[in-house]
Amino acid sequence: MTDTVDAGPAAEAPAVDEVIIRFAGDSGDGMQLTGDRFTTASAMFGNDLATLPEYPAEIRAPAGTMAGVSAFQVHISDHDITTPGDAPDVLVAMNPAALRSDLHTLVPGGTVILNRDTFEERNLAKAGYDHNPIDGDDLAGYQVIEVPMTTLTKDACKELGVKPRDADRSKNFFALGLLSWMYSRPIEATLDWIEVKFADRELVAAANRAAFNAGHAYGETAELGSQRVVVRKAPLEPGTYTNINGNTALSWGLVAASQLSGLPLFLGSYPITPASDVLHELSKHKEFGVTTFQAEDEIAAVGAAIGASYGGSLGVTTTSGPGVALKGEAMGLAVSLELPLVVVDIQRGGPSTGLPTKTEAADLMMAMYGRHGESPVPIVAARTPADCFNIAIEAARIALTHQTPVILLSDGYLANGSEPWRLPEVADLVPIDVVYATEFNQTNEDGEGVFWPYLRDENLNRPLALPGTPDLMHRIGGIEKEDGTGNVSYSPENHELMVHLRHKRIASIPVPDAEVAGDADADLLIVGWGSTWGAITGAVRRIRTAGRKVAHVHLTHLNPLPANLGDLLRSHRRVMVPEMNLGQLSRILRAEFLVDAEILSKVKGQPFTAGEIQHAINQRLDELAGEGS
């Protein structure tokens, strides 16, 4: 076999600097798996990459329909990239519905690889075609490669004793083999993976292997030689890399925070898309002493996390927007109790059930203001899938060192998207110092030692005495309490003092200054937060490569905001804020700094492309040039 399926980049294949491939098919066609395997092979080969999985909310939408189309877009390159690409160069369409739903995303002149076997009456009708697009002019202007993938897969499996129905399920590996050939991907990783994954199902392993090899061989035998290219390794910083998605990185970050603080990790959670994978991942890591509690509802999940935190664990709850809404009252309790708590919100399209499997970043206002009373909490946001690791540690660090609930914002795009991640050295991670009270901190009228749970230190933080600590018994609660003693107090003056103290202690949490990427002296400043980092960074690079000036500030800390942000905003003529909402950060910036921060909004359940932001930047720069300086 090895002589026909050459693993290395073919010496004769011409090199391209990048390619964007979109695998699209029915939910049952295994497109997520196919994309994931192609990604892993590319990552291990040494490309830089970014991915965008897109799948329907239904587990099995009616087969063959537009509603059932599942797609996986991957961008691979020989240089540093930050997005899964504006428009695919190649569309792999496993059925007519996939072609109909995703053809418009393809670049003009792009390549369509389709499974010809599925372009028959029944599937065409399900996709809503009244004709066969292969015969019409739908595909004019594209390079079309028609492959009878189902037939060839079944033929390849015939000798193995695999039932035709089972063989049909392996056609995604045929597509993977063909694409692996076209882009000169190494094949060992994929073949090894098949061995391990289907170790106890030899027939399935054999069928997938045969399909993969058949697809790979097809490239050569069908004289697709002119299509074959190579995407060389990217000059990544030396180190050990793994390909990581946001939810896995976030889970590992929480485990790391537990190790760095020496506190056991307690996760209270309730299943919700797209956050459930964090619950799944952490449930696997009992070797780290992680306790996962799948609660009866979102409220119990946060309640249990608060209880565990009160007992001395690192209390965490993970959810998506609707769950945060349900947890609001308990978060108010944690604000009042001044207990550490990490609330992870993997945002999705809303309101209500909205678009559970699609991305949006419209929970910032809820994170900032979505609780009763004056109840400020620190907010941090991850910018890339791998960054979710750092942000999880940062959220835990703030929670534990400032005794407060912290909201961590991620989104569906980061959660499921992946990128190569240079692994940090564990020794370089900064420990989190947690101090619990063990002694009296005050003397009563009789000269006896007493413990005051709300006696504040220089950072306005109160001491935490864990239950079990001798002599420091005390009561805390959601009723307003007297500063210092912590006793129930309805005094007007005390309440005003406490409202101000709770505000001040959060507002004065030190956060790093915002850093400017691009041209500090540019007329136009782009301010972003969260997962728009990739698209903004890509756009800013293109603008600057074209010789125009633009500056970019990306916020990790959204509450409190960096101290230098106001000056940065005021030092540019125009400020634009790309957001996957109708203008939430931009409104905060306007309110806080009285600057005319303009929203660039996208709420399609999909991330921005770099091209969209590039276009908007160019428009603004043209206007600024027109205005003169």
Added chain:
Amino acid sequence: MTDVLDAGANREADEVPATTRADWTSDQEVRWCPGCGDYSILTAMQLLLPELKARREKTVFISGIGCAARFPYYMNTYGVHTIHGRAPAVATGLAMARPDLDVWVIGGDGDMLSIGGNHLIHALRRNVNLNILLFNNQIYGLTKGQFSPTSQKGKVTKSSPVGLVARPFNPISVALGSEATFVARTHDMDRQHMQDTFRRAYEHEGSAFVEVLQNCNVFNDGVFSTITKKDVREDMLIELNHGQPILFGSEKQYGVALAPEGVVIVDVAKLGIENVMVHDETIRNPSTAFSLSRIAKTPATPTPIGVFRAIDRDEFSSSVAAQIQEVQAQLGKGDLGDLLRSQPTWEV
């Protein structure tokens, strides 16, 4: 954290110092209405804990919202007054994180059966090591007199001026329906019975559920007096004692027997003592206990008090901890560097 708790652990080896009621009483002024049944429950608890040789620093009271939920402020222990209905959830997290603690959950009928009903039934289903006391006064007190999920049908309250339409929950039936492993009822007019019942709850491994019939003398005064007043108790309270025939009445002339339609009250002279049901707390199937819980149309007819059910079943927190210990015994303690390299990696 380890250091802090080690300090406590060292003391563990020592004899528990003798304590008195005063040691368990906080310095906070009790703010229930004068004459409220909650006072006698508080006293019963403050007198019992010294007898149990419990440690104050290892004792935590978690409550929700309502009159009953102020309880933790008055105990010189650790305590958290949480939010409406959520005390069982917060307590579950604490019990899982800290199996060394004695965790008590205090709430009323609105708190635990209305807004927090979901948390109560799931805590009981899981069998978390909690002592849950539900003070049932069949009314919302702190919000000044609306009907509660245990108010009787037809009850006239501020929010049901022409009579309550819905039927009430029977807290004992709810707990048994959740297959709680310990279910008991007591009342605020009998300190000794409260203490005996709380003691049994304390000693039970797993979720212990106790309904305390409690008088709200402001919004629902005397709602249980038809069964708990001293001069009617003999005829109206059916004391359940494990291994004993279930008899009541001044001459023990009434009994409880199993009939085809469930448990019924019988005339002992007519039926014969040999046909009276012998109470068995340990029957694993909750159906008999459930049937017992249905005898009383509280508070108008004879009502069983005491322990309905007490069975052994795996406790939740320790089972969760055992899974962790088992994995750690197999794999050793996790290494972060190994975790980061647990997916395919490559070198650049």
